[in-house]
Amino acid sequence: MPMQAHEIEDLLRASFPDATITVEGNDGVHMAAMVVDESFRGKNRVQQQRAVYAALKGKMDGSNGELHALALTTKVPD
């Protein structure tokens, strides 16, 4: 089952309630997301993206995953 942009956004929102979240793409397979959140401060990019992947709760997992590819950008607010 492909995921719609708003479903991805809802999942991310649950873990990052105060973040600025942008999800682009709507084919449900190749999507792009940007998450800007204060909780990323002091973390390196791997740690930041791990937190985002954790929020997606296995939706990215392998051949059973619903999302093949999510281009991810994570940032700390200016």
Place this chain on the structure above:
Amino acid sequence: MSDAQSTIKETVTNNDVVLFMKGTKEMPQCGFSSRVAGVLNYMAVDFSDVNVLSDETLRQGIKDYSDWPTVPQLYVKGEFVGGCDIITEMTLSGELDTLFSENGVSFDKDAADKIREANG
């Protein structure tokens, strides 16, 4: 440690730069793998490629090893550096040059600058 985990550990320990990818560096089979392999090739980095599509235990094993859900995955001197988005950002910001320099990995600095000029 399972066989796949030992194999991965051995691979990333014995090779300075390793890219776990879908397909090979000569023939990538996914756009994200292709992008990272392309950057490394263009920067003339000597790297080992591991095709996760050739081995299902490896395909899952590398995700468990790094606790990272996607491929490609780049390792330098045994350390996980990141996936496609992180490598792209690090290439454009120059952080990848720094990482290679600090780890004694040779690369073509002019080529890296050209990538940045073309995407600046």
